[in-house]
Amino acid sequence: MLISNEKYDVIIIGAGSIGLMTAYHFLKMGGKSVIVLEKGYLGCGSTGRCGGGIREQWGSPENIILAKKSIDIWEKLPKELEDDLEFHQGGYLILAFSEEEAETLKQNVHLQHKFGINSKILTPEEAKEIVPILNTSGIVLATYNKRDAKASPFRTLFALKKKIEEMGGKVLTHTEVIGFKVKGKEVKEVITTRGSLKANLVVNATGAWSKIIGKMLGENLPVEPYRHEIMVTERLSHLFDPMVISFSKGIYFQQMPRGEIIGGIGNPEEKPGFFIQPTSWFPYHFAKTLIEIAPALRHVRMLRHWTGYYEVTPDAKPIIDYSEVINNVIHATGFSGHGFMVSPMVGKIVAEMLLGKSPSIDIEPYSIRRFREGRIVRETGVVG
Amino acid sequence: MKIVCRCYDITEEEIIETIKKYNITSLEELKRILNVGMGECQGRTCIPIIISIMSRILGKSPDDIEVPKPRPPAFTVRLGDFIGDEDAHK
């Protein structure tokens, strides 16, 4: 099917959580013509490979604000989309294994309280009451926030696509953007593998691939793909509710509604690049660390293990900004391993920008300029 | 009612309903929404049946259905076995 000569107000590149949330909010706020272009099948990017964790326990105002406002939206989203997103607020339990780490987590909680988040500091024993399979030895303290949650990334993508189509928008899969026709400082046409489309405004929501789109526009976006590995076990009866994470060990794991455990661990040696193959490093290190934290899980069988990309910026904070070289392009990328959870609020902000409204939160902290000007403070609360 | 995926108790009716509800065109998509093909048997039991259902519903030849990539490990492995913890078998 060729698609030449169609014209849209807005063309969004990338049908991950960011692209689809943007299209949804754009239509919800009264926007009319929007199409989302996706090079593969729905969910083939990072969103379809991610852990589905949603938390507001962050270590910087930038991430706390996005996450908190996103949870406000997540709470209403299943009803708005009229679909089961497997959204469940079972909390996040964050473990500290040294005095230094405990201090950082305490400071984070202090900061979170300033933004109205009800996170709590727990003793190892209190943490074990919430996650009975926890081995408390070595744990100094934990922090917990009941409002943190999880949702199914795939169900979210499909529910969004269905709603977008019902509202008159389009989502076109298997259509790759391969270039742009630029005149002056404006994109006039988006060139795809199925023909070109005319657009007034373009959104780059291509996550780990956004640097490639940047390059096509003559812009250098500091977003690098880093492979991350994740696995799922067989199903078990219900053992625990929250997502359990440790920043120092780089591990996270949670039990899904059907009973399987999903978890991952970051490899500190990982280099940037598109390496999609699973490694043998992962199952060993994941199993070892998981069994240290929850020894009973040694008996559980791993079913599958796969990889995806974190789309990482130098400070692990996102880019939500107008292009610096092309007037009618907006970049929403660089979510550094937590783009799914903040996608509702990011989609809302980008939709506001597309409709010429002033964004409902200050987007200055998410500027591209900050990297050039060296104003970067690294987020401490990244896992994996 | 006909069970197609025994690992996840998914029926033929559920598969057809989901394909229609979300306009699903590939097995990669279907498996992530229903978990079909992702159970203990790694889809060895149900994937061939699902391909034939999809080809019937979508009016495509079975060869044109995008088939999921096999994921390691090829057979399920106890987590304890990855770190060679012997006593765990007890």
Ligand SMILES: Cc1cc2nc3c(=O)[nH]c(=O)nc-3n(C[C@H](O)[C@H](O)[C@H](O)COP(=O)(O)OP(=O)(O)OC[C@H]3O[C@@H](n4cnc5c(N)ncnc54)[C@H](O)[C@@H]3O)c2cc1C
């Ligand atoms: C193992 C793992 C676990 C994770 N766990 C979590 C978690 O628990 N919680 C959380 O919030 N986040 C998590 N993340 C991060 C999260 O997945 C990402 O931050 C988020 O999905 C980014 O969404 P996106 O829409 O920007 O990108 P994507 O979902 O990658 O979407 C971008 C899309 O653009 C498409 N595309 C690229 N180039 C082109 C082109 N030229 N033309 C057309 N389309 C194109 C891609 O195919 C892709 O589908 C995890 C990531 C991984 C890898």
Ligand code: FES
């Ligand atoms: S029968 Fe479907 S995965 Fe085993």
